[in-house]
Amino acid sequence: MSSDRESFTFRVGISLVIHNRLEEVKKTLDSVSQAITDLERVCLVDNASSNSEDLDRLKKSYQLFHWIENSDNRGYAAAHHQALNWLMEQNCQYCLLLNPDLTLPKTILDDLSHASRKVKDLWVLSPLLVRDEKEDPIIDSAGLELDSCFRARDRFQGIQKSKAFPGGGVSTTQPVPALCGAMLWIPAQLLPLRPEALVFSTDYFAYFEDMELGMELQRRQVPMGLLPHIKVVHRRGGMSRLQKFTEKDWISNPKQIRGAILNRYRTLFRHNRLLFVFLRYPRLVPYEMIRWIYILFRKPWLLKLIPEIFSIFREETHRKRKPPIRRPD
Secondary structure (H helix, E strand, O other): OOOOHHHOOEEEEEEEEEOOOHHHHHHHHHHHHHHOOOOEEEEEEEEOOOOHHHHHHHHHHOOOOEEEEEOOOOOHHHHHHHHHHHHHHOOEEEEEEEOOOEEOOOOHHHHHHHHHHHOOOOOEEEEEEEOOOOOOOEEEEOOEEEOOOOOEEEOOOOOEHHHHOOOOOOOOOEEOOEOOOOEEEEEHHHOOOOOOOOOOOOOOOOOOHHHHHHHHHHHHOOOEEEEEEEEEEEOOOOOOOHHHOOHHHHHHOHHHHHHHHHHHHHHHHHHOOHHHHHHHOOOHHHHHHHHHHHHHHHOHHHHHHHHHHHHHHHHHHHHHHOOOOOOOO
16 A cells, blocks of 8 residues: 555544543543544444443543444454454554553644654554653653563663653654554554454454564564654553452453463464573573462462463464464454
8 A cells, every 4th residue: 555645535543442441531532632633533442341321421522533332342452453444444544553541742643644754654653651741751661572581571661761761852763672552653554464463463352462563573574663752641551460460350350361461471482482482581481480389379260371371382383384364354
């Protein structure tokens, strides 16, 4: 698809996935409303939020946006794909994937489209995600990277911007291994990003799908870039760390718990040869031993996930032998 703006009907198509936390969603939609023009289209996908009354009020407040309502929670990746299919039908030049916990500056779409054109619309981009609106804010995410235990870590998280980027207003696009999935700018000419789906792997309900996307795009030589001169406030939410998971969480949100724990293993098996894993990630084995000993004594109800890890290994081994193809939507 040509990147010539005259061949597109709209400039930016915005996809936003909702599942509860409707007060946070409203704050985000308020900022979206101030940033868009008649050149944009917005698609909201609700993944079966529990408070139907609040959701109805939200729909009335933003009735000009396109709404898709799911009868059950289909997950983060699948819901974004629903929105992206509709936005592609609208013939948008760019797609912007958003979390429901962001505050967008009024000039964000102009800033992102300008930065994208500078790299010839060939990169997947993200602004610098920060925790506040101060002149020198604390960073939430400057992209993602893997540590020696094969854990996805937000680069420079908790560090002031001036310390992470001492050059000040760096206006160049900086290559990164992966980008936080809270906000992704994707030129439509790059879609689909993978054979079996538009953006994220269909095997990921939620969690680690952004790190896996970064590894997939590295393999396909599609660059991902951080724009440190563009700041967006991220009011981070989501599931807590392993130490804070309770059996009640497991009962009420089994898919989220599974994703938070198992998707890391799926990504490890998918993008690495088992013989080289221990050389590439030297602290992986001791970390896993400590982790599962902790689970044995403190979270024994999670032990039932062990057979699923072996099942995932078999699935990913089969996937390497028979790579996925594009499935009908």
